[in-house]
Amino acid sequence: DVKVTQSSRYLVKRTGEKVFLECVQDMDHENMFWYRQDPGLGLRLIYFSYDVKMKEKGDIPEGYSVSREKKERFSLILESASTNQTSMYLCASHRGPGNTIYFGEGSWLTVV
Amino acid sequence: GENVEQHPSTLSVQEGDSAVIKCTYSDSASNYFPWYKQELGKGPQLIIDIRSNVGEKKDQRIAVTLNKTAKHFSLHITETQPEDSAVYFCAVGGSGGSYIPTFGRGTSLIVHP
Numbered sequence: 001d002v003k004v005t006q007s008s009r010y011l012v013k014r015t016g017e018k019v020f021l022e023c024v025q026d027m028d029h030e031n032m033f034w035y036r037q038d039p040g041l042g043l044r045l046i047y048f049s050y051d052v053k054m055k056e057k058g059d060i061p062e063g064y065s066v067s068r069e070k071k072e073r074f075s076l077i078l079e080s081a082s083t084n085q086t087s088m089y090l091c092a093s094h095r096g097p098g099n100t101i102y103f104g105e106g107s108w109l110t111v112v
Numbered sequence: 113g114e115n116v117e118q119h120p121s122t123l124s125v126q127e128g129d130s131a132v133i134k135c136t137y138s139d140s141a142s143n144y145f146p147w148y149k150q151e152l153g154k155g156p157q158l159i160i161d162i163r164s165n166v167g168e169k170k171d172q173r174i175a176v177t178l179n180k181t182a183k184h185f186s187l188h189i190t191e192t193q194p195e196d197s198a199v200y201f202c203a204v205g206g207s208g209g210s211y212i213p214t215f216g217r218g219t220s221l222i223v224h225p
Contacts, residue, residue: 050211
């Protein structure tokens with residue numbers, strides 16, 4: 001069974017803390033994505049990566065960075081968390097254009 | 113870039129009724145149209161998809177239709193059940209070889225017993 005695993009499901013962090021959200025996929029996919037999901041706003045793309053060490057900004061990259069040191073792992077980093085980054089974060093991956101996108105279960109982040 | 117509009121944003125039906133959710137897209141070169149179901153507290157899961165060389169696809173109670181001329185595609189759920197209650201997203205992918213799928217804003221489907 002194919003899998004995208006987000007290791008942290010629920011986090012509570014303080015303003016100004018550095019936050020790491022980890023995502024691992026076991027399908028040997030080249031492409032990985034980080035989305036943010038907020039009520040009424042749908043899925044907004046933060047960053048994506050099409051290869052190891054490669055990254056591209058999405059629609060809302062401000063306040064975030066990413067790391068892809070290995071093909072199976074894509075990390076989202078909040079350098080200094082702020083309350084407006086409280087949200088649900090979804091990791092996804094796919095093999096290429098026109099292929100099924102697989103999502104993780106999501107990471108609920110609350111910044112206080 | 114691609115623009116995807118999804119309607120309605122909320123849909124309330126009685127158990128046993130049919131539900132239809134519609135998406136329109138802008139790029140005529142798009143060729144892959146998946147639908148995702150997201151249950152509360154979970155990530156979206158693919159439920160059905162269609163490619164541009166096919167007009168309709170069915171899987172038990174769900175079906176997707178595609179009208180490439182009009183650039184819209186729809187999800188049809190027949191004989192709805194309470195467990196169909198979820199948020200449904202359409203997506204468009206594959207346009208011009210783009211790696212990035214474009215998602216609709218989602219439809220919250222509520223099925224009343």
